[in-house]
Amino acid sequence: MPPHRFDLRLGVDVGGTNTDTVVIDRDDHLVGKAKMPTTPDVSSGIEASIQSVLALDAVDVSRITHVMLGTTHATNAVIERRGLQRVAVIRIGSPATHSVRPLFGWPDDLRAAISIDETIVRGGIEFDGREIVPFDADAVRRFLDGLGEPVDAVAITSVFAPVSPRHELAAEEATRSVLGDVHVSLSHQVGSIGLLERENATVLNAALIGVAGQVSQALQSALSAHGLSPVTFFAQNDGTLMALDYARRMPVLTIGSGPANSLRGAAHLTGMDGGLVADIGGTSTDIGVLVDGFPRESAAGVEVGGVRTTFRMPDLVSIALGGGTVVQEADGNGIRIGPASTGQRLLQEGLIFGGATPTLTDAAVLDGRAALGDATRGNGHRTLLRDAIERADVLLAEAVDRIKTSRGDAPLVIVGGGSVIAPDALPGVSEIHRPEHFEVASAFGAAIAMVSGQVDRVLHLEHGKRERLVDELCEEAKDRAVQAGADPEAVRIVELDEVPLTYLTGSPTRVRARAAGPMGAL
Numbered sequence: 001m002p003p004h005r006f007d008l009r010l011g012v013d014v015g016g017t018n019t020d021t022v023v024i025d026r027d028d029h030l031v032g033k034a035k036m037p038t039t040p041d042v043s044s045g046i047e048a049s050i051q052s053v054l055a056l057d058a059v060d061v062s063r064i065t066h067v068m069l070g071t072t073h074a075t076n077a078v079i080e081r082r083g084l085q086r087v088a089v090i091r092i093g094s095p096a097t098h099s100v101r102p103l104f105g106w107p108d109d110l111r112a113a114i115s116i117d118e119t120i121v122r123g124g125i126e127f128d129g130r131e132i133v134p135f136d137a138d139a140v141r142r143f144l145d146g147l148g149e150p151v152d153a154v155a156i157t158s159v160f161a162p163v164s165p166r167h168e169l170a171a172e173e174a175t176r177s178v179l180g181d182v183h184v185s186l187s188h189q190v191g192s193i194g195l196l197e198r199e200n201a202t203v204l205n206a207a208l209i210g211v212a213g214q215v216s217q218a219l220q221s222a223l224s225a226h227g228l229s230p231v232t233f234f235a236q237n238d239g240t241l242m243a244l245d246y247a248r249r250m251p252v253l254t255i256g257s258g259p260a261n262s263l264r265g266a267a268h269l270t271g272m273d274g275g276l277v278a279d280i281g282g283t284s285t286d287i288g289v290l291v292d293g294f295p296r297e298s299a300a301g302v303e304v305g306g307v308r309t310t311f312r313m314p315d316l317v318s319i320a321l322g323g324g325t326v327v328q329e330a331d332g333n334g335i336r337i338g339p340a341s342t343g344q345r346l347l348q349e350g351l352i353f354g355g356a357t358p359t360l361t362d363a364a365v366l367d368g369r370a371a372l373g374d375a376t377r378g379n380g381h382r383t384l385l386r387d388a389i390e391r392a393d394v395l396l397a398e399a400v401d402r403i404k405t406s407r408g409d410a411p412l413v414i415v416g417g418g419s420v421i422a423p424d425a426l427p428g429v430s431e432i433h434r435p436e437h438f439e440v441a442s443a444f445g446a447a448i449a450m451v452s453g454q455v456d457r458v459l460h461l462e463h464g465k466r467e468r469l470v471d472e473l474c475e476e477a478k479d480r481a482v483q484a485g486a487d488p489e490a491v492r493i494v495e496l497d498e499v500p501l502t503y504l505t506g507s508p509t510r511v512r513a514r515a516a517g518p519m520g521a522l
Contacts, residue, residue: 008100010230011221011447012049013070014042017282017324017343018417020443021049023059028268028448032056033440035417037344042073043218061226066519068446069219070235070257075213078255081113085152085183086209089118090140090175091199092158092499094166096124096132102157102199107306114207116151123167124159127458127501127508132159135167137174144178151179153206157187157199163458165189183209183249190252192456193510195197197310204307205252213444216244233485233519237263237313239295239445240452240516244486255304256313258442259286263295263314263479265445266323266413269435275411276400276429280418280444282324283341285396287317287403290413295492317403318426321395323402323418324350327358327381327388335387337395351378360421363389370420389421397426404428415441451487452494453480457499458508470496470511477513491517 008031011022019038023031034052039045044495046069054061077083089102098441100120103111121143125133144151154175158167165188172184191198216232223230234247235257247254262279268273273293279286289296295314303309320339326344330336342349342357349355351362351374363385364370377383406411409430414422415438424432435443455477459469474493482488495514 007065008060008144009062009447010067011052011055011443011445012046012068012256013442013446014038014072015233015258015281015442016048016072016284017322017341018051019045019348020417020440021053022437022443022447023053023064023446024444029502030437031446032059033437033443042071042076043215046071046218047225050226054226059109060387060435061228064228065230067219067228067230068221068233068235068241068449069215070216070442070446071254072258073211073215073252074202074208074254075304076258077208078110078307078314081109083211083214085113086115086116086149087114087203087206088144088147088151088154089155089199089203090154090171091118091120092135092156093195094122094124094133094136097195100196103203104196105297105308106200109307110307114203116147116149116443117143121171125161125164125167127160127163129164137170137171140171140209141178144175144400146239152346153180153183153185153209155181155185155194155199155203155206157202158227158384159195160193160458161186161188161198162191162193162456170327173312177354185209190250192309192512193458194310197308200307201252201309204304205250206307208251212248212254216248231485232359233262233449233451233518235446236450236452238297238452238454238514239314239449240518241446241449241485242451243483246484255444259288259316259472260295260314261442261445261449262286262415263288263290264293264449265441265443266290266415266435267293267443268448269313269415269437270413270433272411272413272433275413276401276403276414277409277413278396278422279420280414280416280422281322282321282343282346282418283320285319285321285399285416286419287399289403298344302490315403317399319395319399321392321399323359323361323364323391323421323423325360327360327363327384329384333382335391337388337391351381356431358384358388359416360388360392363392364421369423372420384431392421393423393426396422397428400426414438450516450518451481451485451491452514453477453482453484453486454512454514455480456510456512461509461511470513474513474515479514481515485519486515486517487519491515
């Protein structure tokens with residue numbers, strides 16, 4: 001029998017309420033699963049969830065060869081302004097870009113937490129690849145020499161760097177001549193066209209380098225405690241994977257990986273390539289769209305912690321509706337549903353579990369949608385909970401309607417630990433699917449994901465050059481996928497978009513290529 005590329009895979013997804021873990025075999029069949037509360041430090045929750053699933057009799061620990069992690073560490077660090085690196089911010093774009101300074105529009109506290117200082121130096125590339133003005137390497141060196149505190153990382157962004165990165169590469173060389181082996185984030189590796197959003201993403205990437213190191217160390221420690229040294233991948237925002245070393249350099253690409261994992265897991269568990277997916281957790285519900293088995297990407301920029309970016313993120317409608325969502329009386333004899341949630345303390349605070357807080361899970365149990373806890377404990381709040389579940393159904397139906405792009409009914413897959421609160425029918429939905437193992441769909445999505453790479457460029461596709469330029473772009477996308485951990489023999493182009501930029505002279509075209517493939521061999 002020929003050797004297999006992998007044997008058992010361990011998938012972990014960290015949510016706001018629970019950390020889910022699955023073990024699957026080479027045929028993508030479930031071997032074991034576990035769901036543990038997400039802890040405040042997140043790392044100990046990951047360790048507990050891994051410990052729980054590896055303790056199952058069905059799991060042969062010695063056969064685990066690959067681990068995939070989807071984590072909220074990066075998102076939480078930005079939102080909470082915690083554990084961020086101190087970054088020197090360099091923009092190559094003087095004199096053309098002085099009208100909008102670097103980090104314009106950032107929340108004051110986030111800018112203060114990350115930025116040591118910012119500067120704009122001479123240089124930059126035109127949209128057709130021509131040099132606007134020569135790059136001033138001496139200005140970069142003077143700026144870095146004059147900083148008054150140690151530098152953890154440097155973020156470098158140049159005008160139209162996705163067309164040509166040569167000024168950014170020259171700036172990196174100048175940076176290392178002053179600071180030595182410091183981390184440098186370059187915008188052409190992080191984002192696409194759109195100077196300010198790409199710059200924001202690059203600075204966030206530099207700021208998250210320390211967080212990425214901590215998460216990877218925590219994961220490796222948890223695995224080492226069980227004698228494991230598997231190939232490790234991190235889940236990306238687009239539902240694919242990247243190798244551990246790549247994730248350490250590009251941690252910003254992990255933001256939003258949770259919803260993407262849920263959509264990919266839902267597609268696999270149902271066998272559906274298209275339709276809607278609602279991931280209902282303990283605190284919130286994310287609703288997305290499947291296109292060819294992958295999440296439909298958002299066409300608009302994504303805001304993270306108050307900062308606009310150009311991340312590849314799933315197109316989602318998110319509402320504060322989950323199993324732990326708190327239900328309260330409101331003024332005027334109404335009800336208030338959320339946004340407060342018991343989160344991971346649902347089993348201690350929910351009425352049916354002996355607590356004193358009415359939640360949507362209590363409402364679902366009294367309505368007969370789930371058999372959990374002691375339903376009689378909610379009798380004293382029966383009217384409140386009945387009204388709450390009816391209102392929750394309306395909110396869920398409205399959210400489904402907002403994500404749809406056509407008037408017809410569409411199938412809906414419901415996954416997530418809080419999905420017991422959902423009804424069996426909704427307006428605008430042709431049928432509702434609740435697949436087996438729905439409660440760990442996000443971890444399943446991480447475990448079965450492919451590895452990808454993407455390139456986004458502005459090209460002049462003149463007659464006779466188009467095929468060569470597009471082929472070169474596709475090869476670069478494949479190379480990035482291989483760098484991220486894909487099997488070079490099996491990687492292929494899965495998406496190729498061309499958008500003419502008719503508002504620019506010379507009619508350039510924005511071309512985006514995405515490559516994906518299975519994990520590389522051990």
